[in-house]
Amino acid sequence: MSLVVPDGTGIDLQAGVPPSAAAAPARWSHRHLLDLDVVSWPEIELVMQTTDAMREVLARPIAKVPALRGIGVTILFYEASTRTRVSFEVAAKNLSADVVNIAASSSSVTKGESLVDTIRTVEALGADMIVMRHATSGAPYLAAEHFGGSILNGGDGWHAHPSQALLDLYTIRGHLPGGPNLHGRKVVILGDILHSRVARSNIWSLTAAGADLWLCGPSTLLRGFDRWAAAMAAVPGHGRFTLTSDVTAAVRDADVIMALRIQRERMSGGLLPSLREYAARFGLTLDRLALAKPEALVMHPGPMNEGVEIAPEVAVHPRSVITDQVTNGVAVRMALLYLLAGAAGRAREATGG
């Protein structure tokens, strides 16, 4: 061990953790994290600041702090996942939490146990926090009604994936040339919007950040979003977003292009003519990337279907921050676990429990 804080980690302590950070008096007030629709912009800023501190922890020779010692975190995934599940697990372990992993495919769920029974069982076994993924939209809301601790939504159906949206925002702010302020910057989410919980959560955070948000995809995969876009103009703290099926118009002069996976497992008949036609009409290719700003960022929440929604050479393009998204995922999830644990602790204090 020579240098304690290694150089070249890309962490600028001065910029990342300003000494005047106390100027942001925001405080996390939510016991659960189910979606970003109820999270205010100052709270999102607090997550970003806390993530800076977690990145500093990750750069230490021993990337582990005792902040969540004695806190039981159960990771309960009813759907397949690699990066989200592992990233939450690593995050919880870095904070010294006691982590239990439950894969629904090998649990009593296969014997017919209901979600509510599973939640009660997990609570009785000592969980303080549950990170949950479920194929049904809204399942974490049901779980939250029956759980005394905190629920973190790790993705529910088509509905929400708040930790992904926050790590996307953190990655954009860290890499956007011209600084982290997203106000007026053009961000394009391209692809299968209809089935995407990532897109839905990103709509909340990116409009709160003031971005000029565009959603682009085949009209069959934008169904219903026109009403949301119209209603959003009236939501305080958020702004409009634009819908289009014209890829050229969408990517032109974009600051950020986020390609989404075509969710073949969720495609019912008639939404797409064929993957080949989709790739030709909507895939993020080098030619389309060339229409964006020269320094535009390329993102993808993964897992990628290379050659469908994103060309292989775009995925590994110098402007791609796809691997940074994965790296930042751990730090963002550490920040979320830490902030939720604090809010849950304060709630216990207040009720004398």
Added chain:
Amino acid sequence: MTGRQIMTADEIRRATIRISHEIVEKQAGTAGLALVGIQRRGVPLAHRIAEAIAEHEGVTLPVGALDITFYRDDLSLVAQQPLVKGTDLPFDLNGATVVLVDDVLYTGRTIRAAMDALVDFGRPQAIRLAVLIDRGHRELPIRADHVGKNVPTSREEIVRVHLAETDGDDSVDIERVVGAVAEPVAR
């Protein structure tokens, strides 16, 4: 609330200079010394002590900043979740004599957390403690090696340290909180 000043700017300056001499005297020189300020007001104090040592010894000591937020044993107890201010230790702790610097020594829990945090970064040869104010009421077997001023207090009192770098002026005040429980850590 009623406040009264217990240290003026001049007294803070003199105490800081005296501590800087004591640190060098105890170490019989400056070899291996490093200063680590505890966020938030320990950091400017550590820089002031380093400047004083640079002045009278002609040696610039490394100065670090330590955020102990993740090491606190009262995550659920703090009314306002502390904002993380960042740790920056730009030197090798292994074999160094680290002088922790903080503004107020009270229960000792902050210092316990700081020692836990420090040893995660390496194995210092020794850890010492310098504080501007020792107000008593220790809950852990911890004592300071260098103290600016010993102030007998009651638990109902709050010691407020103001430093130009963080608060605009230099002063230490003591306040009695009427009908309220004192903060767990005097800040």
